[in-house]
Amino acid sequence: MSQSEISQAQHARETWRVSRKRRSTLTAVLSTLAFAVVAWLLLVNTPGWSRVQTSFFDWDTAVKAFPRVLDGLWLNLRVLFFASISVLVVALLLALATTLRNPALTPIRLLAKGYIDLFRGTPLIITLYLVGFGIPGLRIEAFGRIAPEILGTIALTLTYSAYVAEVFRAGIESIHPSQRLAARSLGLSYSQSVRLVVLPQAVRKVVPPLMNDFVALQKDVGLISVLGAVDAVRGAQIEVAHFANFTPYILAGLFFVLLAIPTVRLTDWLSARMAKREQMGTVL
Amino acid sequence: MTEIDWSKPRLLAKNIRKNFDDRQVLKGVDLEVYPGQIVALIGSSGSGKSTMLRCLNLVEELSDGQIWLDGDEISRPGVNEDEVRADIGLVFQSYNLFAHLSILENVKLALKVVQKKSDKEATEIALDWLGRIGLADKANQYPDKLSGGQQQRTAIVRAVALNPKLLLLDEVTSALDPELSGEVLELIRDLKNTGTTIVMATHELGFAREFADWVIFLDQGVIAEEGEAADFFAHPKNARTKEFLTRVI
Numbered sequence: 001m002s003q004s005e006i007s008q009a010q011h012a013r014e015t016w017r018v019s020r021k022r023r024s025t026l027t028a029v030l031s032t033l034a035f036a037v038v039a040w041l042l043l044v045n046t047p048g049w050s051r052v053q054t055s056f057f058d059w060d061t062a063v064k065a066f067p068r069v070l071d072g073l074w075l076n077l078r079v080l081f082f083a084s085i086s087v088l089v090v091a092l093l094l095a096l097a098t099t100l101r102n103p104a105l106t107p108i109r110l111l112a113k114g115y116i117d118l119f120r121g122t123p124l125i126i127t128l129y130l131v132g133f134g135i136p137g138l139r140i141e142a143f144g145r146i147a148p149e150i151l152g153t154i155a156l157t158l159t160y161s162a163y164v165a166e167v168f169r170a171g172i173e174s175i176h177p178s179q180r181l182a183a184r185s186l187g188l189s190y191s192q193s194v195r196l197v198v199l200p201q202a203v204r205k206v207v208p209p210l211m212n213d214f215v216a217l218q219k220d221v222g223l224i225s226v227l228g229a230v231d232a233v234r235g236a237q238i239e240v241a242h243f244a245n246f247t248p249y250i251l252a253g254l255f256f257v258l259l260a261i262p263t264v265r266l267t268d269w270l271s272a273r274m275a276k277r278e279q280m281g282t283v284l
Numbered sequence: 285m286t287e288i289d290w291s292k293p294r295l296l297a298k299n300i301r302k303n304f305d306d307r308q309v310l311k312g313v314d315l316e317v318y319p320g321q322i323v324a325l326i327g328s329s330g331s332g333k334s335t336m337l338r339c340l341n342l343v344e345e346l347s348d349g350q351i352w353l354d355g356d357e358i359s360r361p362g363v364n365e366d367e368v369r370a371d372i373g374l375v376f377q378s379y380n381l382f383a384h385l386s387i388l389e390n391v392k393l394a395l396k397v398v399q400k401k402s403d404k405e406a407t408e409i410a411l412d413w414l415g416r417i418g419l420a421d422k423a424n425q426y427p428d429k430l431s432g433g434q435q436q437r438t439a440i441v442r443a444v445a446l447n448p449k450l451l452l453l454d455e456v457t458s459a460l461d462p463e464l465s466g467e468v469l470e471l472i473r474d475l476k477n478t479g480t481t482i483v484m485a486t487h488e489l490g491f492a493r494e495f496a497d498w499v500i501f502l503d504q505g506v507i508a509e510e511g512e513a514a515d516f517f518a519h520p521k522n523a524r525t526k527e528f529l530t531r532v533i
Contacts, residue, residue, distance in 0.1 A: 182380035186394035187370025
């Protein structure tokens with residue numbers, strides 16, 4: 001709408017809105033700047049700042065450690081890729097197993113529930129040790145020597161699939177019973193109604209929380225270093241020992257943050273989009 | 285208009301009882317529906333209309349009584365309930381279209397999964413039905429993009445496309461404004477003309493008077509009065525019926 005068409009009252013309102021918006025932007029910028037300056041001053045005036053600066057933020061060390069840490073990150077990415085896929089598959093099967101109704105399949109349902117309880121409760125690091133040192137300890141000839149990154153992927157899958165199964169289960173339960181009722185009244189069986197009506201809607205609903213778990217997994221792939229896999233964290237550790245300087249850890253940390261930011265933004269965007277859709281009044 | 289076949293009932297229900305915990309919702313209801321007939325269930329909210337329909341479709345477990353569909357007892361122990369439900373369509377007040385499927389896929393789903401029709405055949409049947417209700421050009425739209433009337437007509441068509449022996453309509457117009465209700469009632473009228481057997485719980489007394497063959501007034505879980513539509517509305521005999529009709533009309 002052009003200026004000439006709006007009333008005097010609307011013009012006054014809009015002018016006021018613009019000035020209010022300008023003022024709040026200015027306030028936000030100033031307060032952020034003030035906060036940053038205070039934080040910086042407090043930090044550089046600590047007694048040990050200059051020593052911390054040389055041992056954690058040394059440019060030369062960062063440059064020299066860069067190739068090995070980056071190389072390690074590539075291993076993290078591969079583990080992340082395979083772990084994500086196996087987590088999704090195992091978690092979906094677990095979630096479906098917990099919804100089983102056939103009495104003959106009761107043991108499967110109970111096993112799935114027990115599995116979820118167990119691995120949600122066990123700290124990841126302990127699962128890593130158990131799998132990483134326990135499975136090779138069995139000395140199964142057929143397997144030969146299993147690479148630590150594979151054992152790490154197995155441990156990550158065990159823990160994360162328990163979490164993600166709960167996310168799927170919550171999604172399944174969030175679908176209104178009337179959808180299942182409609183499916184059943186058309187003659188679909190219980191399992192058909194779950195598979196064709198409930199699950200597709202549930203999966204869509206849980207995408208944001210799933211992405212959240214994916215972000216957590218992105219960081220936790222760094223834990224496979226405790227099994228001796230030379231990933232970004234382990235690579236950084238080697239360089240730390242070599243240069244007697246902690247900068248490579250900061251470097252590895254930065255890599256993980258850069259890795260997480262796109263996923264985090266994507267999650268925010270997806271959540272916002274879904275919230276908007278729900279507010280517009282999607283059916284059920 | 286197709287003739288009603290009085291030779292043997294499509295649906296026979298005897299002494300239907302349903303309790304929810306210690307609350308008796310249906311206290312022994314009998315029902316006879318003949319092929320091609322439209323039976324209207326009327327009564328105030330909570331009188332047991334919806335529960336009755338749900339019992340007939342076996343989505344609610346009976347507390348007592350027996351039901352026969354074309355002479356087969358569908359309330360016998362061990363009956364395949366999924367097969368029975370595929371023969372008895374049920375449409376709800378809240379449409380309950382599948383939100384993740386286009387309206388075409390909504391109509392196709394049970395044709396393919398339950399009736400094992402090929403994708404091509406299911407698509408043909410579904411498009412034909414959507415065409416009859418004027419929604420063929422919206423076949424690929426998702427339910428949330430349609431009006432309530434369009435959604436409800438799709439929900440009815442989704443049930444009718446399976447060619448059920450009996451169609452149960454549970455207050456299908458109660459969530460719609462008069463104009464959209466009109467669209468849905470028109471579809472029901474068309475279905476009557478093609479010989480579909482229908483039991484409908486409804487608050488549309490005008491429609492019931494004009495198009496139902498038989499009207500049943502449920503009051504507190506029992507049939508207070510029933511009769512041919514014209515007679516029922518013109519000369520109600522029961523005091524509760526008179527009271528209900530004067531209150532509603």
